[in-house]
């Protein structure tokens with residue numbers, strides 16, 4: 001336990017909910033239609049990265065006529081339309097008991113909870129799964145200009161909680177997110193995909209492991 005930690009800033013996609021799979025599905029449909037190669041390994045590079053930057057990464061495998069800015073925006077919008085259709089099916093049961101119970105216990109212990117997500121759909125997702133009221137602050141793709149690995153989304157999250165960066169623990173499934181937490185001077189805990197690089201201060205095997213490191 002680190003007595004300095006007063007707040008926890010959670011990434012959303014791939015940490016609180018498994019929308020990382022839905023991002024993959026929506027990009028896969030978009031890439032297939034363009035004849036651009038895309039797989040789960042490439043999808044891992046998109047974790048924590050903004051929508052337009054994600055498109056640029058996918059287009060590294062595009063070998064056709066150069067695309068205009070307008071065509072790129074249209075592609076990103078198309079992906080987001082597909083993604084939003086998939087999100088419509090989300091419901092409270094898409095949040096695991098492990099996540100819900102752990103959030104409740106952390107609140108009971110007096111921690112301030114925030115979301116720090118690059119997504120512009122974060123509030124909609126939290127509403128769909130009935131978790132919006134659980135967080136004291138939301139910092140997301142609508143209030144930042146630089147996406148992870150820039151620390152902006154977490155710095156704003158700490159500000160919204162009224163805490164100093166070093167009083168916050170960031171929980172992330174993206175390497176870019178762990179890098180952002182380190183750059184912002186925050187504590188960091190990796191889960192899922194981000195555990196492999198071992199860049200974070202803590203590695204979580206399960207979400208409820210948070211209760212152990214914050215005992």
Ligand code: BG6
Nearest residue numbers: 013046047048050051118119120
């Ligand atoms: C992040 C995801 O949470 O949000 C990224 O990890 C995604 O993969 C980014 O590109 C932006 O999401 P959205 O919903 O604004 O397109």
Ligand code: MG
Nearest residue numbers: 011013014173
């Ligand atoms: Mg994520």
